[in-house]
Amino acid sequence: MTVDTKARLAGLRERMKAQDVDLVALAPSPHMDWLVGFHPLLCERPCLLLVGPEREAFLMPALNADGSREETEIPFRVWADDVGPKAAFLEALADVGGTTARHVAFDETMRIDFAMLLLDALPEAKRSFTDDTLSYLRMRKDAREYAALKKNALIADKAMQKGFAAMRPGMTEKELAAIIFDEFSAQGAKPEFAVIAAGPNGAFPHHHTGDRQLAEGDAVVMDIGGRIAGFPSDITRMAVVGRPPDGYGQIHTIVERAVQAALKAAKPGALARDVDEAARKVITDAGYGEYFVHRTGHGMGIGGHEPPYITATSDTVLAEGMVFSIEPGIYIPGRFGIRLEDIVILREDGPEILSSLSRDMHVAAD
């Protein structure tokens, strides 16, 4: 991944100053990818990137030093297995002026054993996560990030259409997922997931695609995504095999109205929870509130799930360039589920949907 690390570090330091954060600590993670364009292997050996007010340094396991040296010019403090990480960590901390840090922003994905090095060295420091610093910047996509996500959304559209065209009664969920995976591969993307949840399985939002055969009258949740050039895709559409189950059409319409309400509420300056509330209100007013068991959406960039999270409790102020999913759903235990998901980028006047696929249900021949 090619990133302008110098510019991103400068932007990060501006945010650190504004937020009174004097140390940002990153683990090998998408945060690190975003900032420096790569991350060393994540294993049990502590590896950190420390960013202080003026300098930055890696705590680097010896085993990964040579390979990582080719990726970055940031200084390393290297530790070998026969000595352990502690001394090198304290040196790196001193290098970046972090020994007296008063407020540390942790990469929230960091392993607790890596984090303990910092917690032990800075027991009195205020602790927060990256929301107001690195994630704040990462949420605002630039033109290059938009282009990559848009291109990938269209690949996912093609994979979804391939799935629509191929689905037949008697085919298993896994078989349908494999066809969709093949289409991602054919388009040059790495297939990442295809949740195919037919009939009553659709009532589990995180169903494990399995051996159930598609049957006449099944509503089928299809939630798929692949990765290309470092960026993911994520889209959910509905299909029905033959005649929809009783009540399907009415509930599909309610979910579609919830999507529309969320799209309308998603404006620069609105809070993430306003968008969640808009979708939730439609579903609750229709009497299905208890069946909408998850948040309305999640951010997406190099991470498949990243801020902003569109939840009932999020105070994140939405801004131009943010990319997130809108994906309300209604799950009727024992019968079926309906979820409709689009990824949007927030523009000055509202959201632009990346997919070009209608949210109408696909009807498969029975």
Added chain:
Amino acid sequence: MTVDTKARLAGLRERMKAQDVDLVALAPSPHMDWLVGFHPLLCERPCLLLVGPEREAFLMPALNADGSREETEIPFRVWADDVGPKAAFLEALADVGGTTARHVAFDETMRIDFAMLLLDALPEAKRSFTDDTLSYLRMRKDAREYAALKKNALIADKAMQKGFAAMRPGMTEKELAAIIFDEFSAQGAKPEFAVIAAGPNGAFPHHHTGDRQLAEGDAVVMDIGGRIAGFPSDITRMAVVGRPPDGYGQIHTIVERAVQAALKAAKPGALARDVDEAARKVITDAGYGEYFVHRTGHGMGIGGHEPPYITATSDTVLAEGMVFSIEPGIYIPGRFGIRLEDIVILREDGPEILSSLSRDMHVAAD
């Protein structure tokens, strides 16, 4: 994975008592797999298994509750996206009698944002990792675990032999890796990694298998593994294409002697660092100490890398039933690397090697 959760919980509580630990907190991880036979999806939603002196409870995201309910009878405190995890966490903590815990053992792989729930609730509690409790038990493999690892080691032997038979000058590292992957698949295992590092690439212990073509005179490090029935394999052997490079034979012999020394030192009652020291001494005495840049080995069970770690600083007392790698290496920058790796299980009278493959170098036709 089928595990006797009741027996493992009883064993864990015995260790907790002996170590004066009154709360063990696990994330979705191999630790959780070992204890309860599954783990819910690991994502950004906090999910924990809390084990107190008498009771246990899950902090469970609503989205994963139904799927997880099929896997375990342990009580859940479920939280939904529109409320957040905090209240449910405090309830789960109270359920297991953890509200006044004085010593918490953390799953060392836990995300810091999950762990912060505990750190905030129990700011005064002593913090440690699972080494003396869950990992202590997990290190000691039972007959079923041994059988699974042994079976899988023999599959890896076959994959290695397939690679030996297929390698030819002009073939790329990636092509050779693909042949090895196919053999894992043919044996019913899921290929996990094949580090193929030819010529100077072999000097990077964590080389990314690439497009280098095998050439006459290349020493080739082959470090491969696959997974079946929940258990991994891991083996490293050496091959040379045509005539070995100058000095190869002498260094191979030194590494082999280091393996032998480690095998001899690995006895119940010895410390892990004794084994590291035995291997390291051979290499250091031969003048190559600075080129042995990593630890001598790592434990293996359901985790590919797990305790006991065979390092220069580990005070872990080795015991019967422990399974770990012995894998010294010498890496000559710009020329080649040599690593020989075997997985062993510790018996009363010393280590039993799981592989049945000689550690001699394979000579490929040039």
